[in-house]
Amino acid sequence: MLGILPQQLVFGLALGAVYGLIALGYTMVYGVLLMINFAHGELFTIGAYVGWGVLAWLINTQLGGLHPAWVLPLLLLMAMSASGLLGMALERFAYRPLYLRGATRLGPLISAVGASIFLQNAIMLTQGARMKVYMTNLLFPRSWTVQVGGVRISALVLVMISVAMLLMWGLHLLVQRTTLGRCMRAVAEDREVAAVMGVNVRRVISLTFLLGSALGGAAGVLVGLYYTQIDFFMGYSAGLKAFTAAVLGGIGNIRGAMLGGLLLGVIESLAVTFLNPAYRDVVAFVVLILVLVFRPTGLLGESVPHANKV
């Protein structure tokens, strides 16, 4: 059983990197709006479907003369644009009317639940309830592997981890170095003071949704390539896990989301190796509860000033 442990750990890291990507969307939105965007899992699903559609179209047209190395960036770009724009639209039409009117914090939560149900059914009605198959093998043949210290790692897993890390690093730079990033941090810290200081709060919130949702869309493509099967319901458990990851690391905290994601992925792979695979999620949630009970603001602490009111 120990023989497969390194292998499982690599899978865990790959999965964890993707959880981290999705978790970023939850954590960023929570940072600026103090709301759980329940529809985020569906934005992730939509990214997976857009990636699937583009890939299928490219393969039908013999890649349209495109060099194979450009296929993945193109998939990611299309999926991220679609999810990002949809996330922005969601904020504009389903959440903004609520937060502008000063509704209680539960109102946006229910609106998000409605959006989640709506999007899930919209995907099912337009794309069918049966699963779609990603033709991953044409992009990353199973024979492409790298041998690292006796562990065989498929090229796809390496690409997944690097893409996720690259996107997270890009977001980190954006948040820490650019004016937009500074505005986002200011809005998360204190929205009213930020507004007084001349930050266009609505625009910052809108762009936060764009960025967070785009990362979710990218994660959708990666998960599609990894599992090769996608369906309209995939956002439910992925969203739940990613949200767990965000809380595990400390919600509102961008580095925390990445850490939480990786940790959750590794914990799950350990649970699969040493325990009954059916209890994989039980282990993940037990760890979450233990962390919160003993360290109620997550591992790296929350960066949201005060979030203890319903």
Added chain:
Amino acid sequence: MSATHRRIALGAALAAFALLAPVLAPNDYVVGVLARICLYATLALGLNVVVGFAGLLDIGYVAFFGIGSYLYAFLASPQFDIHLPFLLALPLVVLGTALFGIAIGAPTLRLGGDYLAIVTLGFGEITYLLLLNLDRPVNITNGPSGIIGIDPPALLGYTLGSNIHYYYLFLLVLVLTLIASNRLRHSRVGWAWQAIREDELAARTMGINTTVAKLQAFAIGASFAGFAGALLASWQRSVFPENFLFTESINVLAMVIIGGMGSLAGVVLGAAVIVALPEIFRDLADYRMLVFGLMLMLLMIFRPQGILVPRAAPRPTPNSPTATEKSA
């Protein structure tokens, strides 16, 4: 006609409607939907104690519903070959679920707001997964195939059989739950809950033992759910893990919120809306859940405080986004 008279007239009209509804219903299916509304309203009133009164956001509440259902199934089915009479099993189930409420509530006492929500979500998921997987190594829950052949309730030697019987039983339970909720709200612990909801630190300063009050909220909320769970199990004559998914927790939360949080009539109305809407849209077949999601969004956009706004509308808290940023 004074306001009081109008309220009495409205109450009488509603009572008459509730009593006559199954007789006027066009078919047995509609009676079943009405019974389900009463059952879910009872469940939602339990969540209202936790979320509406005490302000503790619980998004894994359906776990208690599930625990209640399974406890009843253990006590009155061929699963362990125990067949307790309905009126004996019921208090045991309610007590058992209340204990689970305390057990789950205890570790979460230090947590506030959304962290509490996530821990309850975690407990909800764990409960579902345990119900699903505890058929091995020792068969307790019978796994994904659920427990079937649960005994129907027998009251005073009379066995309930049809939807109409269940409707009146559930209506009776709902009325009792409403009375209990109203009494709770104006009781000592009810005021303590509302004080904690408004400002926990201030409540503690005023000498309220917040630990005990919160545990009471969890225990009482859980016992309502256990009651409803036992009724569900005895009505369906079977229980499956799929009855207690996370989406059910969210549905129950939506019942509490869309009617107008804190208002008892609002909770009942919310339950009626959430149960009946997908039925009303049944003609839309595949599109009904799509429309349901859209309706939830529209309701929140146009009635953010719920359909029936309680008389003392909740003030925006300092943390909640306020209208002041319109200047932004």
